[in-house]
Amino acid sequence: MALAHERVFGQRYLPLQPAPYKAYIETYGCQMNFADSELVAGILQSTGYGFTADPAEADLVLLNTCAIREHAEEKIWQRLKYFQSLKHKRSHLIVGVLGCMAERLRKKLMEEAPVVDLVAGPDSYRHLPQLIRQVEEGHKAIHTLLSREETYADVAPLRLSPHKVSAYISIMRGCNNMCSFCIVPFTRGRERSRPWQSIVEEARTLADQGYKEITLLGQNVDSYNDNGVLFAELLQRVAEAVPEVWIRFATSHPKDMKDEVLKTIAAYPNLSPYIHLPVQSGSDSVLERMNRGYTAAWYKERIAAIRTYLSDAVLSTDIIVGFCGESEEEFQDTLRLMEEVRWDSVFQFMYSERPGTLAARRYKDDVPSSVKQARLEQVIALAQRIGLENHQLRIGKVYEVLLEKAARRNPEDMAGRTFSGLPVVVRDASRRYEPGDKVRVHITEVSAVTLIGYALGAA
Numbered sequence: 001m002a003l004a005h006e007r008v009f010g011q012r013y014l015p016l017q018p019a020p021y022k023a024y025i026e027t028y029g030c031q032m033n034f035a036d037s038e039l040v041a042g043i044l045q046s047t048g049y050g051f052t053a054d055p056a057e058a059d060l061v062l063l064n065t066c067a068i069r070e071h072a073e074e075k076i077w078q079r080l081k082y083f084q085s086l087k088h089k090r091s092h093l094i095v096g097v098l099g100c101m102a103e104r105l106r107k108k109l110m111e112e113a114p115v116v117d118l119v120a121g122p123d124s125y126r127h128l129p130q131l132i133r134q135v136e137e138g139h140k141a142i143h144t145l146l147s148r149e150e151t152y153a154d155v156a157p158l159r160l161s162p163h164k165v166s167a168y169i170s171i172m173r174g175c176n177n178m179c180s181f182c183i184v185p186f187t188r189g190r191e192r193s194r195p196w197q198s199i200v201e202e203a204r205t206l207a208d209q210g211y212k213e214i215t216l217l218g219q220n221v222d223s224y225n226d227n228g229v230l231f232a233e234l235l236q237r238v239a240e241a242v243p244e245v246w247i248r249f250a251t252s253h254p255k256d257m258k259d260e261v262l263k264t265i266a267a268y269p270n271l272s273p274y275i276h277l278p279v280q281s282g283s284d285s286v287l288e289r290m291n292r293g294y295t296a297a298w299y300k301e302r303i304a305a306i307r308t309y310l311s312d313a314v315l316s317t318d319i320i321v322g323f324c325g326e327s328e329e330e331f332q333d334t335l336r337l338m339e340e341v342r343w344d345s346v347f348q349f350m351y352s353e354r355p356g357t358l359a360a361r362r363y364k365d366d367v368p369s370s371v372k373q374a375r376l377e378q379v380i381a382l383a384q385r386i387g388l389e390n391h392q393l394r395i396g397k398v399y400e401v402l403l404e405k406a407a408r409r410n411p412e413d414m415a416g417r418t419f420s421g422l423p424v425v426v427r428d429a430s431r432r433y434e435p436g437d438k439v440r441v442h443i444t445e446v447s448a449v450t451l452i453g454y455a456l457g458a459a
């Protein structure tokens, strides 16, 4: 997925009502993993589990993991050491590893981390109750079979965020592309689209519960296909089902993004014109080695189409530096493309070889890490300059902003996003507004990543 799934962060669940057994879930990786943890929580709740934010009082600890880069996996090995120490004090504690790392390293986890009782891959969550029972009976439990059908369409996720503002809906699972750097096709399996009716129903339920914004998730949403209902039609059906809710989606693929999708976004006032379109590199030869299926010219044509249909589009991308054999000239192509496209935000990564991928089998990871680091810094600096210049054009404008939470730096301010996905800090908003409120905000200053302004009143 748009390597948005490379952003690694943890999430600890909040306590719910008292229950005989308590689960603690920690989530790493992409938005899909966060959505999956809510599915897992829904499955556990239906078997009587409650939840705790404190692993020291948990009966079951689950780590929902990411395998996209080595660093993400290293972190999990570290966490397992901590849970080992916890298990010395609570011998009945069950420790499970879920997600992409579980799928990739199932045997190694069982053999090298004695603390792990249970391993379940992304298509195995339905089996968690039986797997837990197996552990309670004194056995180790493992289920990592990938499925061609599983979409969890009938499983109700348990939403645990403190504010009912934004929610994810998974619309598909797996990926049929074979980008040579990517582990996802091996950890999440073949692509499957969830029935459109269940997506629309879930969106309606969220709207009835008061959610204001929904993000439709898939590794490659542009190839959504439920018996002939394609992504543009799905967008249309969701937009019509919940006209009061802002709808976003992630992630698009440049080779598959159709004009139909752009026309649909333009036609519905609740479909956000935020497009995350991962380019990965500006060099045709690198794109070919990455097996991305498009050229820089094709990518630019897609950007032109987006800007034709959606004049207020906000664009972001992912860039990998230091991919196998990336020469200085090829890297310069990426910098040139950045100057041409002028994305509003860029998620940048150093290439990290993942065993088993096409790239690991075909190419040498031969760009020295010092060069990767230097290139990463150049991309960051350029992205910040362009981001700032783009944002400076927004000073003086008024945007409708959905407030999400207190701002990190100053709790008197609130953080939110415009309809087009731009992050905004609203000064002195906490006393007047609550998460979920929509306000009109006059932008008075900007940074490279954020708009800053004052609320003029409710939207």
Ligand code: SF4
Binding pocket: 001, 002, 003, 175, 176, 177, 178, 179, 182, 183, 184, 185, 219, 220, 253
């Ligand atoms: S194979 Fe390509 S399209 Fe599929 S998840 Fe990986 S990077 Fe995204």
